[in-house]
Amino acid sequence: MSDILAGKVVVVTGAASGIGRAIAVAAARHGAKGVIVADLTETPREGGEPTVGEIETLGVPARFVATDVTRRTDADALVDAAGEFGGVDVMVCNAGITLSADGADVAEADYHRLMAVNLDGVLFGAQAAARQMKARATPGSIVLMASMGGLVGAGFTVAYSTSKGGTILMAKSLADALGPDGIRVNAVCPGTIDTHLLRSTPDIAQAADGFRQRTPLRRLGQPSEIGDAVAYLGSDLSSYVTGTALVVDGGLTSVI
Ligand SMILES: NC(=O)c1ccc[n+]([C@@H]2O[C@H](COP(=O)([O-])OP(=O)(O)OC[C@H]3O[C@@H](n4cnc5c(N)ncnc54)[C@H](O)[C@@H]3O)[C@@H](O)[C@H]2O)c1
Numbered sequence: 001m002s003d004i005l006a007g008k009v010v011v012v013t014g015a016a017s018g019i020g021r022a023i024a025v026a027a028a029r030h031g032a033k034g035v036i037v038a039d040l041t042e043t044p045r046e047g048g049e050p051t052v053g054e055i056e057t058l059g060v061p062a063r064f065v066a067t068d069v070t071r072r073t074d075a076d077a078l079v080d081a082a083g084e085f086g087g088v089d090v091m092v093c094n095a096g097i098t099l100s101a102d103g104a105d106v107a108e109a110d111y112h113r114l115m116a117v118n119l120d121g122v123l124f125g126a127q128a129a130a131r132q133m134k135a136r137a138t139p140g141s142i143v144l145m146a147s148m149g150g151l152v153g154a155g156f157t158v159a160y161s162t163s164k165g166g167t168i169l170m171a172k173s174l175a176d177a178l179g180p181d182g183i184r185v186n187a188v189c190p191g192t193i194d195t196h197l198l199r200s201t202p203d204i205a206q207a208a209d210g211f212r213q214r215t216p217l218r219r220l221g222q223p224s225e226i227g228d229a230v231a232y233l234g235s236d237l238s239s240y241v242t243g244t245a246l247v248v249d250g251g252l253t254s255v256i
Contacts, residue, residue, distance in 0.1 A: 002029070003031035005030040005031045006031040006032075007089075008032050009033055009036070009082050009085040009086055009088055010027040010035050011090070011125075012024040012037060012038065012094055013038045013092065013095040013121070013125055014095030015039055016037065016039035016040075016048040016064075018197055019094060019193060020092070021051045021223065023230045023231075024051055024055060024227075025051065025224075027060075027090070028055040029227075030231040032090075033060070033061075033085060033086065034060065034061045035060060035061075035062040036085075037055070038065050038067035039067065040066070063084065065077070065078050065081045069121030070116040070121050070124075072124045072127075072128075075127070076128045078128065079129050079132050082132070087133075087136050089133075090140065090142075091128075091141075091143070092143045092230055093126055095121055095145075096122075096163075097113075097118065099114055100201060100202060102156055102158055103158050114159045114160065114163060115163055118160070118166075122144050122167055126142050130174070141185075141186075141233060141234045142174065143188060143234060144167050144170060144185065144186070145190075146168045146187040146245060148253045149161040150165040150168045150187075150189060151189055151253050154207075156203035156204075157204070167187055168189070168245045170187075171187035171244075176243065184233075184242035186233050186242060186244050186245070188229055188233065188245070188248060189246065189248065189249065189253075190221060190249065191215065191252045192220050193221040193222070193225075194222060208220065214255065215252045216250060216251030218250075221248065229246055
């Protein structure tokens with residue numbers, strides 16, 4: 001489709017399903033040299049190995065690396081695995097979860113479980129990638145998956161929106177910390193994207209049709225549309241873009 005990621009090794013967390021899977025496949029479509037597919041186990045939902053298979057069909061080498069992003073040692077091992085292809089150039093910290101019972105009374109255990117994935121896991125991945133990029137003295141791009149839920153709040157996403165708002169400021173802060181080393185850090189804020197996460201979270205699934213009707217483009221987004229946005233941020237086309245939150249929501253958060 002394009003060669004904007006030519007010569008680059010791309011690592012994607014949460015890549016066995018939904019948006020992460022689409023980002024990994026889009027990386028291959030945009031000419032990546034190698035793709036590391038990271039997720040909890042080998043076969044959640046669509047599955048890590050099928051994602052690898054789809055990427056290899058495009059003629060791009062890929063590996064599945066079982067990774068729990070909440071464990072710093074896993075994040076370090078994941079980035080080390082990219083050494084097989086020459087080292088990470090684009091790190092996409094995408095893995096994230098919602099809660100079936102979010103809101104003002106969110107349970108303490110659920111709150112901590114969500115923060116562990118959506119904030120700790122994102123930071124550990126970014127840290128691991130940045131360390132390797134600095135050690136190789138190679139400028140790189142780190143993309144953190146936020147959400148429109150990090151820009152606007154909702155009563156049924158108190159914990160989730162808190163985590164995604166934090167992700168946006170994590171990107172801005174890391175952009176400042178890592179910019180002198182030539183490392184860019186940006187966040188992506190998807191709107192309503194048609195994935196398992198959307199369909200399986202009752203309050204979000206219920207709200208989805210209303211979101212679709214209010215979205216200026218009058219449709220849900222497709223995971224591949226997030227994949228293309230991430231490919232742009234990973235590529236040299238965005239060489240002067242850092243610390244930004246790229247909103248990919250069909251216009252939903254632009255209107256009331
Ligand atoms: N679908 C949407 O409408 C939407 C909108 C805005 C933002 N997002 C964000 O996009 C990202 C992907 O969402 P999705 O819709 O593809 O969801 P999804 O549930 O389809 O995929 C998420 C993936 O993350 C993995 N994961 C969960 N916990 C993990 C952990 N501890 N370690 C490693 N992997 C783990 C899951 O196994 C799954 O494969 C999330 O960060 C989500 O918050 C989604």
